[in-house]
Amino acid sequence: MALRGMRDRVISPMRVLSIGIILSMVLVVVVLTSLSMGPAKVSMGTILGWCAGTRSVDQTTSMILMKIRLPRILLAALVGFTLSLGGVVFQALLRNPLAEPFILGISSGAAIGAIAGILVGLGFTMGVPLLAFISALATILLVMGISSRHGGLESSTLLLTGVIVNAFFTAIIMFFIATVSDSRLHSMLFWLYGDLSQSKYIQLSICLPLVLIVSGIIYLFSRHLNLLVGGDEAALQMGVEVEIVKWVSFIGISLITGVVVSFSGIIGFVGLIVPHLMRMIFGPDHRLLIPASALGGAIFLVAADTVARTIISPSELPVGVITAFLGAPFFIYLLRKRGSQWTQG
Amino acid sequence: MDAGLILKAISFSYGNHWGLDEISFRLKRGELMGMIGPNGSGKSTLLRIMDGLIRMDKGEVLLLNRPISSCRRHEVARLIAMVPQETTFRFAFSVLDVVLMGRFAHMGLFPFEGKEDLEIARESMRLTGTLDLERRSIHELSGGEKQRVLIARALTQKAQFILLDEPTSQLDIRHKVEIFELISSLTRTQGLGVMVVSHDISLAAQYCHRMLLLNEGRIYRIGSPDEVVTTDTISEVYHCPVLVDKNPLTQTPRVTVLSKGAGAGIS
Numbered sequence: 282m283a284l285r286g287m288r289d290r291v292i293s294p295m296r297v298l299s300i301g302i303i304l305s306m307v308l309v310v311v312v313l314t315s316l317s318m319g320p321a322k323v324s325m326g327t328i329l330g331w332c333a334g335t336r337s338v339d340q341t342t343s344m345i346l347m348k349i350r351l352p353r354i355l356l357a358a359l360v361g362f363t364l365s366l367g368g369v370v371f372q373a374l375l376r377n378p379l380a381e382p383f384i385l386g387i388s389s390g391a392a393i394g395a396i397a398g399i400l401v402g403l404g405f406t407m408g409v410p411l412l413a414f415i416s417a418l419a420t421i422l423l424v425m426g427i428s429s430r431h432g433g434l435e436s437s438t439l440l441l442t443g444v445i446v447n448a449f450f451t452a453i454i455m456f457f458i459a460t461v462s463d464s465r466l467h468s469m470l471f472w473l474y475g476d477l478s479q480s481k482y483i484q485l486s487i488c489l490p491l492v493l494i495v496s497g498i499i500y501l502f503s504r505h506l507n508l509l510v511g512g513d514e515a516a517l518q519m520g521v522e523v524e525i526v527k528w529v530s531f532i533g534i535s536l537i538t539g540v541v542v543s544f545s546g547i548i549g550f551v552g553l554i555v556p557h558l559m560r561m562i563f564g565p566d567h568r569l570l571i572p573a574s575a576l577g578g579a580i581f582l583v584a585a586d587t588v589a590r591t592i593i594s595p596s597e598l599p600v601g602v603i604t605a606f607l608g609a610p611f612f613i614y615l616l617r618k619r620g621s622q623w624t625q626g
Numbered sequence: 627m628d629a630g631l632i633l634k635a636i637s638f639s640y641g642n643h644w645g646l647d648e649i650s651f652r653l654k655r656g657e658l659m660g661m662i663g664p665n666g667s668g669k670s671t672l673l674r675i676m677d678g679l680i681r682m683d684k685g686e687v688l689l690l691n692r693p694i695s696s697c698r699r700h701e702v703a704r705l706i707a708m709v710p711q712e713t714t715f716r717f718a719f720s721v722l723d724v725v726l727m728g729r730f731a732h733m734g735l736f737p738f739e740g741k742e743d744l745e746i747a748r749e750s751m752r753l754t755g756t757l758d759l760e761r762r763s764i765h766e767l768s769g770g771e772k773q774r775v776l777i778a779r780a781l782t783q784k785a786q787f788i789l790l791d792e793p794t795s796q797l798d799i800r801h802k803v804e805i806f807e808l809i810s811s812l813t814r815t816q817g818l819g820v821m822v823v824s825h826d827i828s829l830a831a832q833y834c835h836r837m838l839l840l841n842e843g844r845i846y847r848i849g850s851p852d853e854v855v856t857t858d859t860i861s862e863v864y865h866c867p868v869l870v871d872k873n874p875l876t877q878t879p880r881v882t883v884l885s886k887g888a889g890a891g892i893s
Binding site for chain 2: 501503510
């Protein structure tokens with residue numbers, strides 16, 4: 282009997298799998314709901330019938346669903362997935378509750394490239410994202426290069442370097458914004474607050490394989506992350522190759538964050554609050570926390586983007602406005618109720 | 627023939643400061659060795675070098691005849707477990723979660739513990755008397771309970787050597803004795819080689835087979851408690867007048883710290 286009790290407490294593959302399936306089902310429901318919403322109303326019944334192949338829709342509706350809504354919803358899910366995954370991993374590696382995937386400068390790095398792209402008039406499908414990705418990657422390599430000593434990455438040095446580089450690039454971004462006054466200013470601001478309106482399937486097909494590969498590798502490190510939360514040296518003592526885990530995780534997460542940010546712009550808050558929420562609900566074990574956060578991020582961002590594109594229809598808000606506007610009060614409520622689940626010292 | 631954990635002429639320095647100088651000794655299996663010495667004499671540094679956590683400038687640590695610097699971390703962790711001086715858990719892991727972390731080095735890529743891992747963890751918890759705590763959060767424990775959980779985690783590593791850095795420093799006398807009883811029985815029953823850093827010289831002398839007195843990064847003396855713990859050695863190294871006599875019950879050296887007045891009265 283005692284053994285049974287213990288098994289309930291220990292994270293088992295079955296527990297992770299069942300929670301993963303439940304969250305995936307929630308995601309499917311949110312995606313279908315989101316598909317039905319927008320300026321052209323399509324009923325839930327029609328959507329379900331259309332998905333099951335039992336009901337046909339007219340060509341315009343099919344066009345709206347397939348070409349406009351679906352790619353955007355799927356990209357939102359993938360971006361939310363990636364940013365939350367990045368947040369949970371960075372919070373563990375940097376042992377800092379304020380950590381999120383942008384904290385090391387990926388966001389402002391990508392923004393410099395994107396703004397340069399917008400300034401010279403590149404397209405939003407590939408041109409701007411490509412520049413954004415290159416500058417995001419250059420930035421993260423710069424930050425890691427500055428902070429590494431004798432091949433080691435020390436958390437607080439890394440954090441401080443990231444914050445300083447962020448500040449420096451933000452100054453450059455503000456300089457550009459101040460000097461531009463035409464319609465490009467609007468594009469820049471939308472990009473800076475996150476914009477999924479330019480989603481295309483081609484972008485998905487670039488992001489998806491990368492995100493899947495990196496998440497798989499990160500998941501194999503989930504137990505390593507549990508130990509790393511207790512400090513580098515404690516992890517070393519128990520057999521973790523700390524530097525390998527750190528380098529692979531930082532580079533992997535930066536890579537996929539850089540890719541999705543290049544397409545979506547800077548969608549704040551997802552990578553910060555979703556991991557905290559999931560930790561409050563599912564506990565600190567990364568074997569469960571990683572999949573729960575990634576799926577939770579996907580659910581959250583699809584929902585937020587649905588609000589962003591429908592609330593002032595036919596106009597749109599940048600999705601970053603919604604994530605913060607809805608996320609912040611909800612998060613504060615939970616923080617008051619449950620505590621942060623972090624102890625310092 | 628069991629080679630143990632051998633340190634050969636270890637030297638190490640932090641920048642320009644002195645660190646450790648020409649340290650050589652061997653920790654055998656089944657042996658309980660106590661390390662004593664003043665603050666800053668290099669005890670923790672030496673312990674970390676023994677676990678291969680820092681690279682020394684000169685010398686070599688041999689773990690079962692193999693240089694520790696050529697071992698991968700999980701190989702070291704299967705042979706040496708460490709109970710650090712301070713462990714902070716940022717998150718409220720359960721006691722069982724914490725103890726199971728000790729299985730890390732024995733697991734493959736699949737990130738979930740199996741039945742055998744659970745049994746080993748339970749056995750370690752039984753040995754350390756922490757079985758009742760398994761569902762508690764590590765944050766709710768008292769200092770003594772947490773220390774025993776950390777020793778349980780070290781046992782779960784199934785290592786041949788355990789290094790403990792001041793495991794009794796925050797404990798009351800009853801819990802201090804319990805910890806020493808525990809590690810002493812582990813050396814006897816499990817054949818572990820144990821190195822324990824302690825500021826409780828008399829208590830360490832009661833339990834340890836051998837003691838090592840460290841002073842300013844050098845071995846001042848190493849040997850049986852009787853050889854190492856004497857009025858002269860302790861007074862000189864700690865710069866503090868003491869009287870060492872025999873504990874009437876155990877016949878082991880007993881240290882009494884002398885106040886200025888009492889010291890004058892004795893001589």
